[in-house]
């Protein structure tokens with residue numbers, strides 16, 4: 073399968089704008105579940121405002137949140153796809169820039185030392201482009217995630233030791249949620265990376281935080297931990313926006329990797345209630361947009 | 364739990380009347396301010412042409428569209444999406460904003476810390492919570508971008524918005540030493556041990 077890179081550029085632009093405007097159906101359903109369980113009046117009123125905001129964004133064709141985030145593109149390439157990988161990265165970057173200047177969107181991206189904003193949502197190594205090769209045939213998919221800073225600023229890595237065991241992981245997750253309070257715009261999805269190297273652990277926490285609600289960790293131990301921790305964080309009473317209530321998190325998601333005999337790393341990355349993502353998929357039938 | 368409608372600017376007495384869990388809706392004028400705005404104002408010696416006395420500032424950096432100067436867009440910018448950012452990063456600017464510029468109301472999300480709570484008590488100020496991430500809704504409360512200062516910092520300029528019915532916003536920190544964030548945080552920390560025990564963590 074050949075891919076038209078001009079179409080990739082258009083899709084990279086379109087995906088950024090779509091992601092900012094429409095919340096995926098699993099997140100909307102997640103809200104319904106939280107409303108059903110929320111016992112605090114403040115919590116109920118905060119959730120109601122969030123749900124109203126989703127409707128206003130749709131009816132006014134506006135962005136859900138002002139924060140256009142750090143742009144992330146996750147690319148999955150099937151086995152029967154031929155393309156020039158470098159040109160693909162250039163096309164994505166160009167599309168990201170065009171979304172920013174043509175919509176227009178706020179460029180939230182600055183040089184880390186000079187703090188200069190090029191007004192393009194691009195800079196050194198940004199947009200983040202992750203590429204993976206998957207066991208599928210004629211299949212290319214690009215997922216776009218505008219990662220808001222309120223939640224991203226609450227990213228933590230703890231290089232625990234084997235003697236601390238699983239207790240260290242559980243305690244760290246609870247403490248991260250406590251320390252984040254309302255700063256992450258709860259209800260959140262708490263992404264937890266367990267194992268790997270330090271950098272892989274943090275990366276996995278992001279993968280977990282941006283996974284669709286309702287999905288489970290493919291490892292049975294990870295899935296068990298997800299269920300336990302989801303219940304636990306929602307006992308803390310942080311609540312929507314940190315103003316108190318039951319709905320602190322939609323879910324805790326875990327992704328894990330094997331680690332070293334001497335290591336026990338755990339990382340936490342949060343996703344806010346504006347858990348935005350959009351996906352473009354190419355198959356022999358053509359290009360299709362979804363979540 | 365009372366509700367107030369404020370036509371900006373306000374007096375110290377109006378602000379001191381507010382207590383946590385009251386709600387407030389603002390009208391007329393609101394200023395938008397952000398990290399870089401305040402870094403330049405308080406660390407780099409820049410000043411603003413705006414008279415902020417008695418006014419409210421919202422922690423924001425809006426999405427705007429350049430349309431050229433018209434009657435509807437006096438400085439050439441139209442609002443696209445105006446929301447609110449996490450206030451905590453701007454904690455150290457609360458007191459100078461109030462002392463040097465006379466700001467009375469700070470609007471943001473996630474709350475501020477003890478230093479700000481002290482400043483609210485000493486100088487007569489209040490923090491109003493807007494729902495973070497509800498920017499599409501918040502944008503419908505903004506009528507116009509009336510003016511802009513520290514323009515080179517775009518999107519972190521100092522924005523002057525004309526607003527109508529901006530709210531209702533929850534009073535979450537008041538001038539009497541009360542903070543919903545401290546209350547919620549204290550309660551959550553009290554539950555920590557029980558939550559860890561329920562996970563089988565040995566203390």
Ligand code: SF4
Pocket residue numbers: 137138139141219220221222223255256257344345346447448449495496497
């Ligand atoms: S944390 Fe999320 S919802 Fe909150 S302001 Fe940032 S992007 Fe928006």
